[in-house]
Amino acid sequence: MAEHLLEVRDLHKHFPVGRKGLLGGPAAMLRAVDGVSFTLERGESLGLVGESGCGKSTTARTVLGLHQATSGSVRFDGVELTTLARPERGAYRRRMQMIFQDPYASLDPRQTVGSILTEPLKIHRIGRPKERKLRALALLDAVGLNPRHINRYPHEFSGGQRQRIGIARALALEPELILCDEPVSALDVSIQAQIVNLLKELQERFGLAYLFIAHDLAVVRQLCHRVAVMYLGRVVETARREELYTAPKHPYTRALMSAVPVPDPEIERQRERIVLEGDVPSPMNPPSGCSFHPRCAERHRVAGGRCEAEIPALRGTQDAGGARLSACHLEE
Amino acid sequence: MSVLDVRNLAVRFETHQGTVRAVDGVSFTVEEGETLGLVGESGSGKSVSCLAMLGLIPTPPGVVESGEVLLEDTDLLRLSPDQLRRVRGNDIAMIFQDPMTSLNPLLTVERQLTEVLEIHRGLSRSEARKKAAAGLGDVGIPNPEARLDAYPHELSGGMRQRVMIAMALLCEPKVLLADEPTTALDVTIQAQILELMGALQQKRGTAIVLITHDLGVVAGMSDRVNVMYAGRLAETAETRALFARPRHPYTEGLLTSVPSLTDDPEAELASIDGQPPDLADLPPGCAFAPRCPYVGERCRSEVPPLARVDRDDAGRVSACFESARLGRTEVAGG
Numbered sequence: 001m002a003e004h005l006l007e008v009r010d011l012h013k014h015f016p017v018g019r020k021g022l023l024g025g026p027a028a029m030l031r032a033v034d035g036v037s038f039t040l041e042r043g044e045s046l047g048l049v050g051e052s053g054c055g056k057s058t059t060a061r062t063v064l065g066l067h068q069a070t071s072g073s074v075r076f077d078g079v080e081l082t083t084l085a086r087p088e089r090g091a092y093r094r095r096m097q098m099i100f101q102d103p104y105a106s107l108d109p110r111q112t113v114g115s116i117l118t119e120p121l122k123i124h125r126i127g128r129p130k131e132r133k134l135r136a137l138a139l140l141d142a143v144g145l146n147p148r149h150i151n152r153y154p155h156e157f158s159g160g161q162r163q164r165i166g167i168a169r170a171l172a173l174e175p176e177l178i179l180c181d182e183p184v185s186a187l188d189v190s191i192q193a194q195i196v197n198l199l200k201e202l203q204e205r206f207g208l209a210y211l212f213i214a215h216d217l218a219v220v221r222q223l224c225h226r227v228a229v230m231y232l233g234r235v236v237e238t239a240r241r242e243e244l245y246t247a248p249k250h251p252y253t254r255a256l257m258s259a260v261p262v263p264d265p266e267i268e269r270q271r272e273r274i275v276l277e278g279d280v281p282s283p284m285n286p287p288s289g290c291s292f293h294p295r296c297a298e299r300h301r302v303a304g305g306r307c308e309a310e311i312p313a314l315r316g317t318q319d320a321g322g323a324r325l326s327a328c329h330l331e332e
Numbered sequence: 333m334s335v336l337d338v339r340n341l342a343v344r345f346e347t348h349q350g351t352v353r354a355v356d357g358v359s360f361t362v363e364e365g366e367t368l369g370l371v372g373e374s375g376s377g378k379s380v381s382c383l384a385m386l387g388l389i390p391t392p393p394g395v396v397e398s399g400e401v402l403l404e405d406t407d408l409l410r411l412s413p414d415q416l417r418r419v420r421g422n423d424i425a426m427i428f429q430d431p432m433t434s435l436n437p438l439l440t441v442e443r444q445l446t447e448v449l450e451i452h453r454g455l456s457r458s459e460a461r462k463k464a465a466a467g468l469g470d471v472g473i474p475n476p477e478a479r480l481d482a483y484p485h486e487l488s489g490g491m492r493q494r495v496m497i498a499m500a501l502l503c504e505p506k507v508l509l510a511d512e513p514t515t516a517l518d519v520t521i522q523a524q525i526l527e528l529m530g531a532l533q534q535k536r537g538t539a540i541v542l543i544t545h546d547l548g549v550v551a552g553m554s555d556r557v558n559v560m561y562a563g564r565l566a567e568t569a570e571t572r573a574l575f576a577r578p579r580h581p582y583t584e585g586l587l588t589s590v591p592s593l594t595d596d597p598e599a600e601l602a603s604i605d606g607q608p609p610d611l612a613d614l615p616p617g618c619a620f621a622p623r624c625p626y627v628g629e630r631c632r633s634e635v636p637p638l639a640r641v642d643r644d645d646a647g648r649v650s651a652c653f654e655s656a657r658l659g660r661t662e663v664a665g666g
Contacts, residue, residue, distance in 0.1 A: 051518035051521075052489075188374055190373065193604070218593055255520060261522075261546060265571050273523060273527075275520075275527055279490055279491070279521065
C-alpha cells in the first residue's frame with residue numbers, strides 16, 4: 001500500500017484564451033492551477049478553500065482526470081494517473097467519485113432514482129440487475145432516503161434530498177475518495193446541516209477520504225481534518241484544522257477568516273475586521289512576485305520589495321499530522 | 333417614526349401545482365434610519381414581499397391579494413403605474429443579489445446612473461454626469477470619472493455591486509430594499525460592501541430592509557429582525573434579543589444549525605428535521621409543525637397568530653403556541 005492515498009505534486013492547469021490571428025496560437029494563458037501540491041490520507045478529509053477563481057474546482061477536476069493536467073503529478077494509491085492510458089484510468093476512476101454543487105443540474109431529470117443509482121454499476125459491469133437493485137435500495141437507506149421512493153424522478157425531491165441522491169450515486173462503486181465540489185453551498189442552512197452530518201457519518205462508516213472544496217470556512221471546519229487555502233492558482237497555506245482556525249499564518253488566510261460574519265451580534269459588532277482592499281486580480285495576468293501582494297496589509301514588513309519580485313515558496317514543518325506550511329516572505 | 337408600514341400583505345401565484353401563497357398576511361414597520369433584517373430560507377417569502385411593495389410582481393401568474401404599503405402616508409399599492417414609477421428609485425429603491433443581471437449590459441455605467449437622475453431630478457446630462465461620478469466616489473470606486481465610461485462586463489462582481497448601490501442611493505431614498513446584496517460575492521468583497529453600506533447609512537440616515545439568509549450578516553448589520561417561514565412572519569425581535577433567546581422553534585433551529593468558527597467541530601451539527609415546506613400544499617395548522625420539536629395538538633390544526641412574548645418589549649412577537657416552552661432548556665434543538 002502506498003504511503004498516501006492521493007499525492008498531488010506541482011500540478012499545473014493552464015487554459016488557452018483567445019487566438020492570435022486566424023491560425024496563430026492562443027493570445028493568452030489562464031493559469032487556473034499554477035503549481036499546487038498536497039497529500040491526502042485514507043479516511044481523511046482535506047478542505048480546499050479560497051474565493052471564486054482561485055482554482056480549487058479546477059484542481060479537483062484535474063485530479064479526477066476531467067481536465068488534462070498541463071504538467072505535474074497526480075498519484076493515487078501510488079500510481080501516476082496523469083500519464084495513464086484511458087482504459088487503465090477507468091479502474092482508478094471507480095475508486096474516486098465526485099459530488100457536485102448543484103443538485104438540480106447534476107441529476108438526469110428523465111431517469112428514476114433507481115436508474116441513476118444503478119447506472120454506475122452497469123457501466124462498470126458489476127452485479128446482475130437484481131443485485132444492482134438491492135444495492136440501490138441499500139444506498140438510499142444509507143443516505144437517509146426512503147427506499148420505497150426508488151421509482152421516483154429527481155423533480156419529486158427537494159434540494160436537500162436531491163443532494164442525498166447525488167451522494168448515494170457517488171457511493172455506488174464503493175470509492176475510497178470522494179471529491180466534493182461545494183456540496184452544500186446551494187442548500188438552505190437547516191438542510192446544509194443535515195448534509196454535513198450525513199457526510200461525516202458516511203466517512204466514518206465507509207472509511208472515505210474527502211477532498212472537500214468550499215468557500216464557506218465554517219462548513220469546512222466542521223468536516224475537514226486539514227485545510228489548504230488557495231489564492232490565484234496556488235496554495236498559500238496548509239495546516240491542521242485546529243492550527244489554521246486558531247492561528248492562521250498567511251496574511252490572506254487571516255483576512256479571509258476575519259471576513260466571515262459571525263452569527264452573534266455581540267461579537268460581530270465589536271471585533272476588528274481586516275477588510276482587504278481591491279479585487280482578486282485576474283489569473284490571466286497575475287501580479288508579479290507574491291500574487292497577493294497588491295492587497296496585502298503586511299507587505300511593508302518585508303524589506304527590499306521582495307513581495308513584488310519573488311514568489312514565496314511554501315515553507316514550514318511536517319509531522320505525523322500533516323504539513324504546516326505557509327507561502328509568505330514574512331515566514332522566513 | 334416609521335417610514336414604511338406594511339400591513340397584511342398577501343401575494344399568491346397560480347402555478348401548475350396549484351395556488352402558492354408566497355406571502356400570507358405579513359405586517360411590519362421600518363423605522364427611520366434603522367436596518368431591518370428579513371431572514372428565512374428559500375421560498376419563505378422574503379423577496380416576494382419586497383417585490384410586491386414596489387409593484388414588481390409579474391402578473392400573471394402573481395396576484396397581490398391584499399395589503400397596504402405605506403411609505404410615510406402614501407399607499408404604494410394604490411398608486412397608478414405612473415405614480416409608482418415616480419416613487420420607485422426616488423423615495424424607495426432596491427438592490428438585487430446579482431448585479432450582472434440587474435445592470436443593463438448594453439449601457440455604460442454613466443447611462444445607467446444618469447437615467448435615474450434625469451427622470452427623477454430633471455438634471456441636465458452634464459449635471460447628471462457630475463453627480464453620477466460623485467455617487468461612484470461615495471461607494472469607494474477608484475477613479476470614478478473613468479469608470480463612468482465602462483460597461484458592466486468590464487467591472488468585477490464587487491465593483492458592479494458598488495455601481496448598483498450607487499444607483500440606488502443617487503436620489504437619496506428614504507428606504508432601501510437590499511435583496512441578498514452580498515450573497516453572490518466572495519467573503520472578502522462581502523466585507524467591503526457591508527462596511528460601505530453601514531457607513532452610507534450612518535451618513536444619510538437611509539432605512540434599510542436587508543434580505544438575507546446569512547445569520548452572520550444579520551448579526552452584524554441589522555437593528556431588528558423579522559424571521560419568515562412559509563410566507564408568514566414567525567418572529568420579530570431586536571437583533572440581540574433574537575440571538576440571545578429565540579422565541580420561535582424555527583428561529584431556534586436556524587440559529588443552532590449554522591456552523592460557526594468557534595463551536596466544537598467534532599460534535600454533530602444541530603439540524604432541523606425534515607424538508608422545507610411545499611407552499612402549494614401547506615399543512616392546515618402551523619406550517620412549521622411537521623418539523624417542530626415542540627409541536628403540540630393545537631399546532632396541527634390552528635395557525636398560531638403573532639403574539640407578544642415579552643412583558644417589557646412590545647416589539648417582541650412570535651407566532652407560536654408553544655413559545656413559552658422555548659428558551660427554558662438553554663441548549664434545546666440539539
